[in-house]
Amino acid sequence: MFENADRTELSELGEFGLIEHLAQHFGTKNQHSIKGVGDDCAVIERSETTFGLISTEVFLEGVHFDLAYHPLKHLGYKLVSAVVSDVYAMNGKPEQIQIALGLSNRFGLEAIEELYAGIIIACDKYKVDLVGGDTSTSRSGLVVSMSVYGVVNKDLITYRTGAKPMDLLVVSGDLGGAYMGLQILEREKRVFMEVPNMQPDLEQYDYIVGRQLRAEARFDVIDILEEIGVKPTSMMDVSDGVASEIFHLAKVNQVGFDIFEDKLPIDPQTVETAISFDLNPSIVALNGGEDYELLMTIDQGDFEKIKNIPDLTIIGYVTEAALKNQLITKSGNTFDIKAQGWPISQK
Amino acid sequence: MFENADRTELSELGEFGLIEHLAQHFGTKNQHSIKGVGDDCAVIERSETTFGLISTEVFLEGVHFDLAYHPLKHLGYKLVSAVVSDVYAMNGKPEQIQIALGLSNRFGLEAIEELYAGIIIACDKYKVDLVGGDTSTSRSGLVVSMSVYGVVNKDLITYRTGAKPMDLLVVSGDLGGAYMGLQILEREKRVFMEVPNMQPDLEQYDYIVGRQLRAEARFDVIDILEEIGVKPTSMMDVSDGVASEIFHLAKVNQVGFDIFEDKLPIDPQTVETAISFDLNPSIVALNGGEDYELLMTIDQGDFEKIKNIPDLTIIGYVTEAALKNQLITKSGNTFDIKAQGWPISQK
Numbered sequence: 073m074f075e076n077a078d079r080t081e082l083s084e085l086g087e088f089g090l091i092e093h094l095a096q097h098f099g100t101k102n103q104h105s106i107k108g109v110g111d112d113c114a115v116i117e118r119s120e121t122t123f124g125l126i127s128t129e130v131f132l133e134g135v136h137f138d139l140a141y142h143p144l145k146h147l148g149y150k151l152v153s154a155v156v157s158d159v160y161a162m163n164g165k166p167e168q169i170q171i172a173l174g175l176s177n178r179f180g181l182e183a184i185e186e187l188y189a190g191i192i193i194a195c196d197k198y199k200v201d202l203v204g205g206d207t208s209t210s211r212s213g214l215v216v217s218m219s220v221y222g223v224v225n226k227d228l229i230t231y232r233t234g235a236k237p238m239d240l241l242v243v244s245g246d247l248g249g250a251y252m253g254l255q256i257l258e259r260e261k262r263v264f265m266e267v268p269n270m271q272p273d274l275e276q277y278d279y280i281v282g283r284q285l286r287a288e289a290r291f292d293v294i295d296i297l298e299e300i301g302v303k304p305t306s307m308m309d310v311s312d313g314v315a316s317e318i319f320h321l322a323k324v325n326q327v328g329f330d331i332f333e334d335k336l337p338i339d340p341q342t343v344e345t346a347i348s349f350d351l352n353p354s355i356v357a358l359n360g361g362e363d364y365e366l367l368m369t370i371d372q373g374d375f376e377k378i379k380n381i382p383d384l385t386i387i388g389y390v391t392e393a394a395l396k397n398q399l400i401t402k403s404g405n406t407f408d409i410k411a412q413g414w415p416i417s418q419k
Numbered sequence: 420m421f422e423n424a425d426r427t428e429l430s431e432l433g434e435f436g437l438i439e440h441l442a443q444h445f446g447t448k449n450q451h452s453i454k455g456v457g458d459d460c461a462v463i464e465r466s467e468t469t470f471g472l473i474s475t476e477v478f479l480e481g482v483h484f485d486l487a488y489h490p491l492k493h494l495g496y497k498l499v500s501a502v503v504s505d506v507y508a509m510n511g512k513p514e515q516i517q518i519a520l521g522l523s524n525r526f527g528l529e530a531i532e533e534l535y536a537g538i539i540i541a542c543d544k545y546k547v548d549l550v551g552g553d554t555s556t557s558r559s560g561l562v563v564s565m566s567v568y569g570v571v572n573k574d575l576i577t578y579r580t581g582a583k584p585m586d587l588l589v590v591s592g593d594l595g596g597a598y599m600g601l602q603i604l605e606r607e608k609r610v611f612m613e614v615p616n617m618q619p620d621l622e623q624y625d626y627i628v629g630r631q632l633r634a635e636a637r638f639d640v641i642d643i644l645e646e647i648g649v650k651p652t653s654m655m656d657v658s659d660g661v662a663s664e665i666f667h668l669a670k671v672n673q674v675g676f677d678i679f680e681d682k683l684p685i686d687p688q689t690v691e692t693a694i695s696f697d698l699n700p701s702i703v704a705l706n707g708g709e710d711y712e713l714l715m716t717i718d719q720g721d722f723e724k725i726k727n728i729p730d731l732t733i734i735g736y737v738t739e740a741a742l743k744n745q746l747i748t749k750s751g752n753t754f755d756i757k758a759q760g761w762p763i764s765q766k
Contacts, residue, residue, distance in 0.1 A: 079527035090554055093528070097535050098549050102514045104570070105548040114550035116515060116568060119466040128475065129553050130519035130564040136555070167449045168463060172477035172564060180426035181440070188444050201452040202445050203461035206476050207437055208483070212559030217477040217519060219566040221463060223451070 110324065111232050112161035112308055113222065123229055125166075125222035127158040133213035140264075141257045144183055146285040148190025154311070155218040156198045157289035157364045161309040162231070163297065164224030168203045169195065172217040174210030187216075198291055228303060235306040235325040235369035241388040242304070242378065244293045244365045246337040247314060248353065251360025252345040253277065253284030279341045287364045293383060294366075300377045304368035314387075315358040315409050317367050318397050328396035331358075331388035331409065358399070358409065457671065458579050459508035459655055460569065470576055472513075472569035474505040480560035487611075488604045491530055493632040495537025501658070502565040503545045504636035504711045508656040509578070510644065511571030515550045516542065519564040521557030534563075545638055575650060582653040582672040582716035588735040589651075589725065591640045591712045593684040594661060595700065598707025599692040600624065600631030626688045634711045640730060641713075647724045651715035661734075662705040662756050664714050665744050675740035678705075678756065680748045684732040705746070705756065 082090055098109040106123060107115040113125040131151050133139060139147075152169060159166040171191065175184065195202050200220070260272040274281050289309075297303070306325065308317055318329045336357045346353040369390055370378060378384050388400075397409040429437055445456040453470060454462040460472040478498050480486060486494075499516060506513040518538065522531065542549050547567070607619040621628050636656075644651070653672065655664055665676045683704045693700040716737055717725060725731050735747075744756040 079529060081527055082522065082524070082531075085528065090528070090531075094531070094535060094552075094554070097539050098551060099542075100548050100550065102546065102548045104514050105550055108515075108548060108550040110551075114515065114517060116550070118471070124465070124471065124568075126473075126515070126517060126550070126566070126568055128517040128519045128551075128564060128566040130477065130521055130555065130562060132521050132555065132557055132559075132562060134558045135521070167451050168455075168461065168473070170461060170473060170475040170566070172475045174477055174479050174482070174562075175429065177429070180428060181432065181437070182426060184429075184437075184441070188441060192444050195446075199449065201447050201449045201455060203447065203452055203455035203463070203473070204445060204457075205441075207441070208477065208479070210479055211481045212479075215477055215479060215521075215562055217475060217564035219473070219475040219517070221471075221473055221568075 107231070112158040113164070115162070115229065118223060121226055122223050123226055125159050125162050125164045125224055126219065127155060128217065128219040129155055131216045131218070133215070138261070139214065140261050142285055144186035145190035148187040149194040150285065150287045151216055151218055152191055152194035152198065153287045153289040153364055155220045156200060156291070157309045157311070159220055159222035160289055160291055160294050161307055161366060162222070162224055163228050163294060163303065163307060164222040165294070166198055166200045166220050166222040168201050168221040170203055170219045171205035173205065173207045174215030175207065176210045176213050179214065198289065230304050230307040230368070232306050232308050232321060233324050235321055235327055235390050237327060237390050237392045238372055239305050239369040239390040240372060240375065240386050241318070241329055241331065241367070241390060242370050242384050242386050243310070243314065243337065243367050244290050244383050245363065246339045246342065247310070247357035247363055247365065248346065248360040249280045249283035249339055249342045250287060250362035251356055252342050252349070253280035253282070254362075255349055256281055256345065257284060277341065277345065279339060280345060284362065287362060289364050290366050296381060296383070300381070302370060302374045302377050304370050307366060307368040310363045310365045310367050311361060313359045313361045314367060316361075318409065321367075321369070322395050322397055325390075326394045328391040328393035329388055329398070329409075330391055331397070331399050333399055333401045335385060335387045337385040337387070354399070454578070459505040460511070462509070462576065465570060468573055469570050470573055472506050472509050472511045472571055473566070474502060475564065475566045476502055478563045478565070480562070485608070486561065487608050489632060491533035492537035495534040496541040497537075497632065497634045498563055498565055499538055499541035499545065499547075500634045500636040500711055502567045503547060503569075503638070504656045504658070506567055506569035507636055507638055507641050508654055508713060509569070509571055510575050510641060510650065510654060511569040512641070513545055513547045513567050513569040515548050515568040517550055517566045518552035520552065520554045521562030522554065523557045523560050526561065545636065577651050577654040577715070579653055579655050579668060580671050582668055582674055582737050584674060584737050584739045585719055586652050586716040586737040587719060587722065587733050588665070588676055588678065588714070588737060589717050589731050589733050590657070590661065590684065590714050591637050591730050592710065593686045593689065594657070594704035594710055594712065595693065595707040596627045596630035596686050596689045597634060597709035598703055599689050599696070600627035600629070601709075602696055603628055603692065604631060624688065624692065626686060627692060631709065634709060636711050637713050643728060643730070647728070649717060649721045649724050651717050654713060654715040657710045657712045657714050658708060660706045660708045661714060662744075663708075665756065668714075668716070669742050669744055672737075673741045675738040675743035675745070676735055677738055677745050677747060678735035680746055682732060682734045684734070701746070
């Protein structure tokens with residue numbers, strides 16, 4: 073019936089447009105609903121001193137993962153990482169996850185056991201409990217829905233809002249690895265389809281392939297921030313790429329960002345692989361998704377506390393120029409950073 | 420890769436077998452995880468006096484719903500009902516839901532608006548907030564993942580466990596309507612595919628078709644129980660059919676059930692339609708799913724409080740005969756009720 077109705081293509085709106093359009097439906101009428109939309113988690117009242125943090129995501133075979141090269145055990149691990157990362161992005165601690173699976177008849181018990189094995193390793197790593205879930209038939213491959221429930225002290229919660237001019241822009245770990253790992257895996261898949269007996273040699277790409285297949289969520293960064301007594305002024309996780317995430321931060325805070333190309337933390341393997349693919353490593357670092365690092369703004373007054381933390385890199389700072397996000401290149405030129413439109417193939 | 424491995428078909432295990440098999444992975448190591456698996460919701464510590472209740476389900480086009488006859492607005496409403504029902508089944512109140520959608524390119528903005536319109540009507544009805552969600556591409560139709568977050572006073576929480584011999588078995592509303600509504604819709608779909616210009620006349624089936632397309636969760640029953648001061652000894656919602664649900668209750672409580680055929684609450688429209696399909700209405704009532712009524716056991720001492728509540732029907736009682744579930748027919752015969760194996764076509 074809906075196929076004949078007046079029709080606005082979703083592509084006209086884009087993903088951001090769609091989410092904004094639908095946001096009008098979201099609400100927090102209930103006294104226990106603190107924040108409904110526009111952050112990594114929704115926030116609910118929990119106790120006098122704590123908020124609850126909740127997030128749900130759905131992952132679809134053929135869209136979010138490709139089982140041609142993604143071992144199920146790694147996939148289970150990665151999807152847990154992806155969802156608990158939403159809680160870390162609020163400066164919170166995940167405590168429980170729930171899983172709902174849709175399984176087509178391609179999957180036997182052994183395959184599901186593999187998926188669960190990875191899920192359980194991740195649960196142990198992040199100290200969360202798997203508390204139930206649902207399994208049903210799927211007619212179209214593997215569907216994994218994950219929900220996470222976390223907790224955060226009310227005085228520690230960190231939203232996407234709160235960044236102010238002169239704050240430092242800081243990112244954990246390194247960037248672009250997961251994206252280049254994906255390029256390697258896609259290339260090997262094409263080779264394998266042409267020459268099925270060829271065994272891929274991925275050893276030289278072990279780091280970036282691992283970043284793609286078995287992503288880690290940065291619980292350790294939350295622990296470090298607690299230890300050194302730093303509460304970021306704003307924070308989110310890097311799932312779609314830094315360029316996309318600063319677009320969000322700039323918008324909700326009505327600020328801009330200056331990012332210094334020579335400060336971008338990029339692993340040598342990511343650099344080499346990007347160059348071999350004729351890609352600019354800095355653009356890969358800014359636009360590559362699925363790194364699950366934490367991107368945060370930190371008050372200048374906390375500079376001394378963070379400057380020697382190896383896993384935190386200051387890559388720029390917040391400016392007053394609302395929505396103006398710039399890259400200052402190694403040669404001193406300045407380019408506008410575009411969130412979605414900036415083609416990753418541009419050198 | 421997993422297709423070549425040793426393989427145990429899921430059909431060998433059955434849905435119950437699979438859930439039990441996977442349950443070994445579930446745990447409650449975290450001090451805030453109260454109950455992980457085996458009930459309508461997982462239970463988490465929330466405050467000194469309250470527990471949090473959480474549940475996640477995934478609904479797939481072609482498996483859980485058919486858009487050939489399910490208007491998107493009704494579907495949105497029904498899926499919210501299905502998931503909040505899990506919270507009512509714990510004697511709790513839902514407060515927030517989250518949605519993650521997978522959308523194929525068949526869906527324009529207007530279609531999504533229809534789905535959301537139904538979701539919002541349901542949110543208003545159940546007094547829950549829609550707090551965020553996620554939208555992504557799907558290559559295979561509509562995927563809807565829903566999570567619900569509720570709250571319950573610690574002294575009111577009702578688990579599936581707690582039923583004891585001589586308790587009354589009580590169900591809300593009437594049974595089998597959603598199943599017979601589905602039969603009507605499936606029949607009309609077949610007719611329509613053969614004679615596309617034929618307009619179906621569903622008016623005489625309005626009640627049962629409504630039960631299927633626009634299911635209601637029984638928040639009012641929870642309010643009634645609170646008002647009359649009755650806390651069931653055990654409770655769950657009727658999503659798979661009473662026969663299947665008492666199998667669960669019998670197992671976790673190591674009891675049996677005697678159910679009286681002449682007590683089964685069945686709407687006249689369900690009875691007439693079942694007969695026209697050559698089905699036994701009692702078997703439809705016991706095995707038909709998706710009624711989203713509440714099935715509970717109640718202490719004999721509360722009999723006076725519930726006997727005159729129109730929406731609650733005593734259909735039997737709990738026995739000491741572990742796992743022996745029997746139907747006492749109108750003619751006084753006794754039959755074993757089988758959870759999954761009992762064919763609904765048997766008269």
